[in-house]
Amino acid sequence: MDLDELTARLRAFADARDWHQFHNPKNLVMALTGEAGELAELFQWRTPDESARIMTDPDTAERVRHEIADVLAYLLRLADVLDVDVIAALAAKIEVNEAKYPVRLAKGSARKYDELD
Amino acid sequence: MDLDELTARLRAFADARDWHQFHNPKNLVMALTGEAGELAELFQWRTPDESARIMTDPDTAERVRHEIADVLAYLLRLADVLDVDVIAALAAKIEVNEAKYPVRLAKGSARKYDELD
Amino acid sequence: MDLDELTARLRAFADARDWHQFHNPKNLVMALTGEAGELAELFQWRTPDESARIMTDPDTAERVRHEIADVLAYLLRLADVLDVDVIAALAAKIEVNEAKYPVRLAKGSARKYDELD
Amino acid sequence: MDLDELTARLRAFADARDWHQFHNPKNLVMALTGEAGELAELFQWRTPDESARIMTDPDTAERVRHEIADVLAYLLRLADVLDVDVIAALAAKIEVNEAKYPVRLAKGSARKYDELD
Incomplete structure (x- = not known):
């Protein structure tokens, strides 16, 4: 399934x-x-x-x-x-988020994370 | 993917x-x-x-x-x-709903549907 | 009450x-x-x-x-x-919205309204 | 106001x-x-x-x-x-809840409270 x-x-x-x-x-x-x-x-x-x-x-x-x-x-x-192809939509969104929240800046920070939504 | x-x-x-x-x-x-x-x-x-x-x-x-x-x-x-295995969880829930909303009773009825939630 | x-x-x-x-x-x-x-x-x-x-x-x-x-x-x-004083909070928010959605621009438009949220 | x-x-x-x-x-x-x-x-x-x-x-x-x-x-x-008169609706709901969650049974219990919703 x-x-x-x-x-x-x-x-x-x-x-x-x-x-x-x-x-x-x-x-x-x-x-x-x-x-x-x-x-x-x-x-x-x-x-x-x-x-x-x-x-x-x-x-x-x-x-x-x-x-x-x-x-x-x-x-x-x-x-x-x-x-809508949900699998493709989520894969594309993950790419967007990877660009938007680089590890260097977002690491361990709730504040950065907060602003992403 | x-x-x-x-x-x-x-x-x-x-x-x-x-x-x-x-x-x-x-x-x-x-x-x-x-x-x-x-x-x-x-x-x-x-x-x-x-x-x-x-x-x-x-x-x-x-x-x-x-x-x-x-x-x-x-x-x-x-x-x-x-x-939680979401695929298994949804497959199990569909079985539950099939028993709960038999076609004969639920057909075209918003009311029956309403009560399912 | x-x-x-x-x-x-x-x-x-x-x-x-x-x-x-x-x-x-x-x-x-x-x-x-x-x-x-x-x-x-x-x-x-x-x-x-x-x-x-x-x-x-x-x-x-x-x-x-x-x-x-x-x-x-x-x-x-x-x-x-x-x-929080809910009455004061809402009164203040209405003032904000009156400035943000001037009648002239927002009249009858779902699009303008959409953008307000 | x-x-x-x-x-x-x-x-x-x-x-x-x-x-x-x-x-x-x-x-x-x-x-x-x-x-x-x-x-x-x-x-x-x-x-x-x-x-x-x-x-x-x-x-x-x-x-x-x-x-x-x-x-x-x-x-x-x-x-x-x-x-709907929201003041009257809430006053009526409080009466309902007072009957439904008697202090004696509900005191300090998240479980009882949980079931109320």
Whole structure:
């Protein structure tokens, strides 16, 4: 199973349910922010250290995997309807960031990093 | 280039800059919601129809690809530090959703869909 | 009841439950994004026209009011722990925006508006 | 200046620029998630302790006040177009939460709190 197959399965899932009427890019972006929000809720009251141990509880680990999957699902559906190659898009963005945050300047600095966003 | 290679490149990018100190799961989830918010800003004033034509302007198309890449980057970094296999997680979630939203009941219905989230 | 009284009630609510340990600004911002995500979920599959009629169904209207209240609650808690006067902050921001988006240039233009964010 | 006056000023601001065409509830919710994302970006790489000291730097403090103001602005615009009284909505939600999280059970517990959302 790879990203292309998952993208095809998600498309078939929407096809079978007549859900393409709902899957315009605007709606999919909203759904993505909704799922990102659900992921945030799993981490909001945990300290950074507790967040690093979140997978030790099996039930919470399962919820984390589900929310990560939901974010990825809507991201792939969005890329599919916009005809974006996510692998190529990310590879290109990494090149941009390598030029923008040279190791020499960015090393260990939250401030530099902060400004990148 | 596939997801595993991108994950490795993102990890090496953070390594080289001593950024692992910032990349705990809690921080990465916040960064993900920040990028999801930037994606939302590109679509917020567009109608659903305009959102479907967003890639026709080359500059806007580039911004959309960059924001999709940013969301994917933080999602992969998060999965990496949590040791989650995103492909397996999404495949498992699709199975869950297939059981939860049988075609017969969910067909063409925003309401059923609504309740799934 | 005004904003100051609500802020005081929310503080007392957290006091009584020993929740100040969880209410640092970082956590409160995450909780705010979580609630914004829940609000998004109520609107994600609705067209803009349907979104304008969302209060006609009493149950959905109640959910909308609750989610708006949750966003406001975390925004007021955040402002409280950061000692920010939200009324003054918004009044100041409106002045900034009035200078930045003069009526003459911004009138009827989504593009200008887009650039403001 | 109180919330009603700010709501009226925000409405007049949109009126003067012919922006009501963009200010349907769906779009305003997206704009709110976008601003919540910008707020998250200010806090994402800070530790909880650093987040508690964020207002000590005057420039960062100004950005925090602006982002809090932006979230409030879209929340008030949303409430205005939906005819929701935010003060009453929050007062009602606090009553609901007081019944739902009795002090006796919720005291000092992140877990209980977690489940409330």
